[in-house]
Amino acid sequence: MKELEEKILKEGHALSENILKVDSFINHQVDPVLMQQIGDAFAGHFGNKGITKVVTIESSGIAPALMTAISLNVPMIILKKQPSKVLNDNLLQTVVTSFTKGTSYELTLSHQFIEENDNVLIIDDFLANGEAASGAIRLLSEAGASIAGVGILIEKSFQPGRDKLIAQGVDVYSLARVSRLAKGVIEFIPEEC
Numbered sequence: 001m002k003e004l005e006e007k008i009l010k011e012g013h014a015l016s017e018n019i020l021k022v023d024s025f026i027n028h029q030v031d032p033v034l035m036q037q038i039g040d041a042f043a044g045h046f047g048n049k050g051i052t053k054v055v056t057i058e059s060s061g062i063a064p065a066l067m068t069a070i071s072l073n074v075p076m077i078i079l080k081k082q083p084s085k086v087l088n089d090n091l092l093q094t095v096v097t098s099f100t101k102g103t104s105y106e107l108t109l110s111h112q113f114i115e116e117n118d119n120v121l122i123i124d125d126f127l128a129n130g131e132a133a134s135g136a137i138r139l140l141s142e143a144g145a146s147i148a149g150v151g152i153l154i155e156k157s158f159q160p161g162r163d164k165l166i167a168q169g170v171d172v173y174s175l176a177r178v179s180r181l182a183k184g185v186i187e188f189i190p191e192e193c
């Protein structure tokens with residue numbers, strides 16, 4: 001997506017070979033006009049797949065997921081990150097470990113918000129190792145939903161997340177695919193036509 005790539009080049013900062021800082025339009029300050037364009041782009045790509053709900057993971061996925069949900073005219077569900085296992089019949093939980101941050105949490109879904117016939121689109125800001133998206137897929141599958149696809153704002157294509165999801169048969173659509181980061185350098189995989 002041209003608008004997102006341009007914004008990344010203008011305001012993003014490659015802190016290292018692994019980390020792209022996008023605090024001024026995604027992770028801390030949010031650019032609402034860009035988020036609306038992002039929501040429309042996901043709705044355009046996934047719009048004919050019969051999606052019944054958009055699901056994201058708190059917190060940075062919420063803004064783009066909400067815009068996508070508006071564009072698709074379906075509800076949005078936020079998977080929560082709980083520090084520990086909670087014993088409650090209505091909660092589904094699965095451990096997600098972040099390699100980027102070196103932390104773990106219990107990704108949590110309240111069963112009442114997903115039904116067996118739901119066809120879900122997962123939206124998140126970054127795809128790195130694919131651990132958060134894989135955890136979301138585990139929870140949603142456990143709740144009986146089918147996975148229509150995963151929509152990502154920024155895919156770090158040099159990390160294994162995309163391939164892991166594709167190996168599970170998931171339709172992954174990333175608006176910006178970063179092929180290389182280095183201090184002060186950001187390169188993209190050219191968009192498919």
Ligand code: G4P
Pocket residue numbers: 018019020021022027057058059060061097098099100101125126127128129130131132133156161
């Ligand atoms: P994975 O799910 O693909 O395996 O990714 P990983 O565990 O490595 O990512 C953990 C957290 O780090 C996620 O945020 C993710 O969005 C963020 N992250 C990963 N790579 C980058 C990067 O290059 N730049 C930035 N700014 N963030 C990155 P989170 O902890 O879930 O927090 P939140 O931002 O959604 O609240």
Ligand code: NA
Pocket residue numbers: 057058059060061124125126
């Ligand atoms: Na995130």
Ligand code: NA
Pocket residue numbers: 027060125126
């Ligand atoms: Na994040």
